[in-house]
Amino acid sequence: MEAEVAQLALMGKYIGAGLAAIGLGGAGIGVGNIAGNFLAGALRNPSAAPSQTANLFVGIAFAEALGIFSFLIALLLMFAV
Amino acid sequence: MTDVAETGFAIHPMDQFIVKRFFCDAAHADCTSNIQWYEITNVTVWMALAVLAIVALMVFGSAGRATIPSRIQSVCEMIYGFIYKMVEDVTGHDGVKYFPYVMTLFLFILFSNLLGLLPMSFTTTSHVAVTVTLALLVFLGVTILGLVKNGIGFLGMFWVSSAPLALRPVLAIIEVISYFVRPVSHSIRLAGNLMAGHAVMKVFAGFASMAVISPVAVGAVTAIYGLELLVAVVQAYVFTILTCVYLKDAVGGAHH
Numbered sequence: 001m002e003a004e005v006a007q008l009a010l011m012g013k014y015i016g017a018g019l020a021a022i023g024l025g026g027a028g029i030g031v032g033n034i035a036g037n038f039l040a041g042a043l044r045n046p047s048a049a050p051s052q053t054a055n056l057f058v059g060i061a062f063a064e065a066l067g068i069f070s071f072l073i074a075l076l077l078m079f080a081v
Numbered sequence: 082m083t084d085v086a087e088t089g090f091a092i093h094p095m096d097q098f099i100v101k102r103f104f105c106d107a108a109h110a111d112c113t114s115n116i117q118w119y120e121i122t123n124v125t126v127w128m129a130l131a132v133l134a135i136v137a138l139m140v141f142g143s144a145g146r147a148t149i150p151s152r153i154q155s156v157c158e159m160i161y162g163f164i165y166k167m168v169e170d171v172t173g174h175d176g177v178k179y180f181p182y183v184m185t186l187f188l189f190i191l192f193s194n195l196l197g198l199l200p201m202s203f204t205t206t207s208h209v210a211v212t213v214t215l216a217l218l219v220f221l222g223v224t225i226l227g228l229v230k231n232g233i234g235f236l237g238m239f240w241v242s243s244a245p246l247a248l249r250p251v252l253a254i255i256e257v258i259s260y261f262v263r264p265v266s267h268s269i270r271l272a273g274n275l276m277a278g279h280a281v282m283k284v285f286a287g288f289a290s291m292a293v294i295s296p297v298a299v300g301a302v303t304a305i306y307g308l309e310l311l312v313a314v315v316q317a318y319v320f321t322i323l324t325c326v327y328l329k330d331a332v333g334g335a336h337h
Contacts, residue, residue: 054167054170054171054322057315057318057319057322058319058322058323058326060319061270061319061322061323062266064270064274065266065269065270068266068269068270068273068274068277069266069269071273071277072269072273075276079095
């Protein structure tokens, strides 16, 4: 019985880690959205593009941070719990 | 390590992040447990190497002071000019006096990231303990600076005066939460990116031991290495520009 409970807990841990990693998909969508819209805007008005690269990177960083949080949860489940 | 004996194939992507005593033979002694703060570990060695590399680059780069710069001097001037322009653009004229700190942060993170890409080296910035220290110093510095410069008016930053009055308390709560999450996201972003990249590289390196897919795996490791080179520079840039954005709140005042 003890062994089954441990196995079940292990299974839950791995499933949870896999579910947490789904969050990275959202970050991927967000980063792609930002970069795609930047490119679309930059092609319409190329002269304004260089002044906005800082904003591009800040936006990407904010969007990516949330994905990294879920990745962190996955790592914690895998290696720390 | 028993996995290897049982199955003959195992990948340990996280083993590269273990802190060890540097002058220690793993065959005869336990190098990982019970490490005291004064002991020389792989973390401290690679941090010291990053600092030495920065000092060497800057000292040799600025030693000539030539009107027509040599290659190494141009590199120093380009880094300096790049960061100076960034600080000036983002924080405005008042923020320029904090340029030395921002430059120090950028160089330390950039060199730690790049040195971590050497084979058999150790990526110090992949450890949350290192990045949290950097991020907390920025957070505390910005908060104290904002309170000293703007007094209690610094708290006006949380009271969004452009929003409708009924919405402001809700926005204030969200603003306070997002303000205190800043050091978390600031540090986890850097550590997470570096750790994820290096772990992926190790996983693909592990696939190289299977004969069928080893050519693909070696190609993938090469491609990911190129990507990691980009990530190392971009993450140093992102950390620095976010420092500037946070600094702007403090020096630019709450009126925006």
